[in-house]
Each structure stands twice: as C-alpha cells, then as structure tokens.
Amino acid sequence: MTVRKNQAALTPEEKRAFTNALLELKRTGRYDRFVTTHNGFIMSDTDAGDRVGHRSPSFLPWHRRFLLEFEAALQAVDATVALPYWDWTADRTSRSSLWAADFLGGTGRARDGQVLDGPFAYATGKWNVNVRVDGRSYLRRALGEGVAQLPSKAEVDAVLAMPVYDAAPWNSSSSGFRNNLEGWRGANLHNRVHVWVGGQMGTGVSPNDPVFWMHHAYVDKLWADWQARHPQSTYLPAAGTANVVDLRDTMRPWNDVTPADLLDHRKFYTFDTEPAAAASQR
Amino acid sequence: MNTITRRQALGTSAGVLTALGLAAAATSASASATPAPSTPTDAGTVDEVYKGRRIQITPGGGGHHGGHHSPGQPTVRIDGRELHVMRNADGTWISVINHYETFADPTSLARAAVRELQGATLAPFAPMGGAA
Numbered sequence: 001m002t003v004r005k006n007q008a009a010l011t012p013e014e015k016r017a018f019t020n021a022l023l024e025l026k027r028t029g030r031y032d033r034f035v036t037t038h039n040g041f042i043m044s045d046t047d048a049g050d051r052v053g054h055r056s057p058s059f060l061p062w063h064r065r066f067l068l069e070f071e072a073a074l075q076a077v078d079a080t081v082a083l084p085y086w087d088w089t090a091d092r093t094s095r096s097s098l099w100a101a102d103f104l105g106g107t108g109r110a111r112d113g114q115v116l117d118g119p120f121a122y123a124t125g126k127w128n129v130n131v132r133v134d135g136r137s138y139l140r141r142a143l144g145e146g147v148a149q150l151p152s153k154a155e156v157d158a159v160l161a162m163p164v165y166d167a168a169p170w171n172s173s174s175s176g177f178r179n180n181l182e183g184w185r186g187a188n189l190h191n192r193v194h195v196w197v198g199g200q201m202g203t204g205v206s207p208n209d210p211v212f213w214m215h216h217a218y219v220d221k222l223w224a225d226w227q228a229r230h231p232q233s234t235y236l237p238a239a240g241t242a243n244v245v246d247l248r249d250t251m252r253p254w255n256d257v258t259p260a261d262l263l264d265h266r267k268f269y270t271f272d273t274e275p276a277a278a279a280s281q282r
Numbered sequence: 283m284n285t286i287t288r289r290q291a292l293g294t295s296a297g298v299l300t301a302l303g304l305a306a307a308a309t310s311a312s313a314s315a316t317p318a319p320s321t322p323t324d325a326g327t328v329d330e331v332y333k334g335r336r337i338q339i340t341p342g343g344g345g346h347h348g349g350h351h352s353p354g355q356p357t358v359r360i361d362g363r364e365l366h367v368m369r370n371a372d373g374t375w376i377s378v379i380n381h382y383e384t385f386a387d388p389t390s391l392a393r394a395a396v397r398e399l400q401g402a403t404l405a406p407f408a409p410m411g412g413a414a
Contacts, residue, residue, distance in 0.1 A: 042381055047371040055370075112400055133366075133378050134402040146383065173371035183382070184370070194382035202398070204366075204378040 002071065002269035004221070007084035007098055007214055008091055009272065015103050018084065019119045021077040022210050023126050030073055035131040035207045037253060038066070042204035047171040050243050052252050055172040057165070057236060058245035059182050060223045061259040063216050065251065068268055070213060082269065085217035088193055089153040094143040104211055106143070113140035113199050120210060129200065129208050139209060140199030147195045155187040160226050165236045170244045176236075177226055181219065190219050221273075224265050235259050328389055335399070336361050337392045358392050363404035365395055379404075 010018070025031040041053035041062075053062045067083060074081045091098055099106040105118020115138070120127040122138035129137045162177040172184035183191030193215050194201045200208040207213070227233075239246045248258050266274075328339035342355040358365040358377070366378040367388060374384035375391040379398050385391040395404075 039378070043366055043368075043378060046368060133405050134399055135405065136402045169371065171371050184384075191382040202380060202382055204381050206381070 002075075002082045003272055004082050004217055004269050005084050005272040007086050007103075008096075010084055012102065014084075017078050017081050018074075019103065019210075021074040021081045023119060024077045025073055026127060032131050034066070034070055034073075035205050038207050039131065039133075039204040041252075047169075047173070048243075051171065052245055055179075055182070055184065056244045057170055057178055058251055058259055059178060060220070061235070061245075061262040062251055064220050064223070064262045064265065065254060065257055067213065067216055067220060071269075083217045084214050085221050085271070086211065086214035087218055088150045088196075088215070089156055092150040098211070098214075099143065105139075106141070108139075108141045108199060112136075112138075113142055115139045115141050115199075129205075131205050131208065132200075133203050133205055141201070141209065142198030144196060146198045146202060147192055150196050151187060151189045151192055156189060156222065158187065159189060160222065160229055162226075163230055163233055165233055167236070170237060170241060177233075181222060181226075189222075190215075220265070221271055224271065227263070235263060326389075328392075330389075332393050332396050334401075335396045337389070337396065338362075339388050339392060356388050358388055360392060360396060360399070360404055364407040365392060365404060366407060367391060 005014075022031070038053070045051040045054040045056065047055055052058050053066075071081075071083045074083070086098060094107050098104055101117040103118065105115050105120055108115050115121050116123070120139050122128070127139055129139060159177065159180045162180060164176045166178040167174045167176040172179065172182075175185065180186040181189050183189050194206055197209065197211060197215075200206055201212060201215075235247050237244065237246050239248070245251050245259060247260050250256060250258055265271075326339070327341060328337060330337050336359075338357075338359040340357045342357065355367065355369060358367050368376050370376065370384060372384075374386060375388055376382075376384055377391050377395055379395040380391065383394075385394055
C-alpha cells in the first residue's frame with residue numbers, strides 16, 4: 001500500500017528516488033503526455049459548458065484520478081516511490097528544503113525566470129519543456145512574485161469548516177468547499193499556490209513543474225481531511241446535472257471511473273498522518 | 283515586494299485603460315469582426331503596443347475563425363499569435379498564460395500575458411486536446 005508522505009519528511013534517498021523516477025518518465029516521453037492531457041482540460045473546461053477537470057465539482061476526483069495514474073507511472077519505474085505532498089501552510093518560503101538543489105531546485109533568475117539549479121534545470125539537458133504555451137523550453141519559476149503569501153493554516157481551516165461540498169451553478173462562481181479550495185472564491189487556496197510558484201505553474205501546462213504533483217497531492221489530502229471532518233457530507237451533485245460530472249457519471253478522458261469510485265482514497269493509498277491500521281485494511 | 287510591483291503594474295494598466303478605450307474605436311480597420319454588440323467591458327476593439335508587443339483584441343460574436351470559441355468571446359492576439367482566453371462566470375478573464383489568476387477585462391489580461399512572456403512568442407493556438 002502506498003503511503004504518501006509530507007515532502008519535508010523525506011530522506012535524501014527518498015528525494016533522489018522520486019526525482020530520478022520523474023526524470024525517467026520525462027526521458028521516455030510519458031511525462032509530457034500528462035502535461036498535454038492537463039492543458040487540454042484547462043482549455044476546454046468552461047463555466048457555461050462541459051467541465052470536468054477544473055471549475056467544477058469533479059475538480060477533486062478528476063485530479064485524484066490524474067495523480068493516481070501518474071503515481072502508477074512513477075511506480076512502474078521505481079516501486080518504492082510515492083507522491084509526496086507539499087503542505088504549503090507549513091513550508092511557505094522559497095528557503096524551504098523543497099526548493100533546494102537536492103530536490104526541486106529553486107526560483108528562477110530575474111532575467112528570464114529560468115531555474116538554474118537542481119535536477120530540472122535546463123542545463124542538465126534532462127528537463128526540456130516540450131508541451132508549452134510559448135517558445136521557452138526551460139523550466140521557469142518566480143517564487144513569491146505573483147503573490148507574496150501562500151495560504152495560511154487559518155485560511156485552510158476556514159475552508160475545511162465549510163459543510164457543503166459544492167453548490168449550483170457548479171462552476172467558478174459557486175459557494176461551498178470545492179470552489180473555496182480550488183480558489184475561484186474566498187481566500188483562494190489552490191489557485192494562489194500556482195500563482196505563488198509562477199512560471200509554468202501559472203499556466204495551463206503547469207504539470208511541467210514537478211511541484212505540480214506535490215501541490216495537488218496536498219489539495220487531495222485536504223479533500224480527505226474535509227471528509228473526515230464532515231462524515232455526513234458527500235460529493236455533489238448527485239444526478240441529472242447538465243455539463244458537470246454527477247456522483248455516478250464517468251469522467252473524461254478515462255470514461256471508466258466516477259467520482260463515487262474515488263471518494264475513499266484509502267482504497268489506493270494512505271497519508272503519513274493517518275493510522276497505520278488504515279493501511280492494513282486492504 | 284514583488285507583489286507590490288505587480289499591483290503597481292495592474293494599477294497602471296487600469297488607469298491607462300480608460301484612455302485606451304477612447305483610442306480603440308478608431309484603430310480596427312483591418313479587423314474582420316462585426317462591430318461589438320455586447321457589454322461595454324468587452325465591446326472595444328484594441329490595437330496597441332505594450333512593452334514592445336502588439337496587442338490586438340477583436341470582439342467576439344461571430345465565431346469568425348472556426349467557431350471553437352464561446353459566443354461573444356473576443357479574439358486576443360499578441361504579435362499576431364492568438365492567446366487562448368476564457369471568460370469566467372463572474373465576468374472576469376483568464377488566459378492560458380495566466381490561468382490561475384483572474385483579470386477584469388481582456389486588455390489587462392493581454393498585458394499580463396505580455397509581462398509574463400518576457401519577450402517570448404506564443405505557441406501556435408491549439409484549442410482542442412484532452413486525450414493523453
């Protein structure tokens with residue numbers, strides 16, 4: 001059973017295994033197909049039309065499935081690897097060990113935003129940005145420039161306290177937990193983190209930056225945390241809703257998985273904050 | 283401190299925008315779109331040079347180049363390359379360059395893209411996708 005750990009708790013060996021698996025997926029071209037998929041949904045998910053991956057109730061189950069597929073690809077390279085999560089309420093500066101040269105590398109240089117250190121620096125020749133929205137093929141970041149502060153624990157707690165999963169009109173103008181977590185409303189959690197990192201993370205091709213997976217692994221954990229705090233609350237909408245994925249509707253691009261299938265993450269992995277007993281149930 | 287810089291930049295954009303609206307109506311002779319019938323915010327055709335980049339915005343309404351846009355969506359170009367833009371339910375805007383951050387109108391959205399591009403050219407417009 002996969003255990004997803006806080007990235008700050010990884011050993012140097014675990015960090016190396018994770019980044020090496022990323023580099024291998026990149027080398028084979030598998031990595032870039034995930035970027036292409038994500039950008040396709042970013043561009044086609046609209047507030048008034050069909051929406052699956054973003055700005056809709058299935059934002060959370062869609063990304064859970066997307067991360068599961070990616071994690072399985074990593075594990076096909078190295079079975080010991082699991083997706084780490086980045087708790088940005090705790091590791092909230094560019095001086096965090098997350099951004100050290102032995103892990104993801106740091107912010108970009110002022111002139112062009114290019115990341116110069118770590119395993120994903122362009123000069124290594126191993127991390128060309130191929131699926132892109134502009135001509136630049138190097139990984140870029142501008143940590144803390146697009147917005148100064150990452151979301152705080154208090155802001156996260158306020159969103160976790162919201163009892164209703166989602167609400168009509170089921171898009172970026174909705175009230176409820178999902179949209180406040182996604183960030184189109186309220187304190188702005190998920191979206192703000194993308195902007196804080198900057199570079200490709202601010203664009204439709206955000207998975208080009210490996211921190212994408214660790215950010216979404218934490219968003220995914222917050223969904224699980226919310227479920228634990230609101231055992232009576234469930235995924236909405238239930239059925240018969242135009243343009244969005246109801247509880248038992250299948251989701252593109254897989255077409256064989258529904259939100260209902262994904263509500264319990266413990267079928268797939270546990271978090272390091274959960275009792276080990278949960279993992280042995282399987 | 284960088285945040286302040288961006289806020290200042292946005293503030294400047296908002297100030298310039300009013301003046302720009304006046305100039306916009308006179309500059310769109312080459313655009314093929316029909317005159318804008320929609321709201322004041324997105325009605326204007328824009329043709330300006332911002333930080334050395336040419337921004338052209340033509341109002342939507344006709345689906346004049348393939349119909350992949352929502353009705354009423356403007357076409358935004360930077361140095362002739364189309365920028366994928368989307369209107370949010372609350373009337374704000376995002377683009378594929380600034381996807382996780384909303385802007386009040388297409389002009390401020392296009393200018394944000396120019397700042398983000400730092401001189402780079404937009405990739406060819408590819409509106410569809412979605413399958414791995």
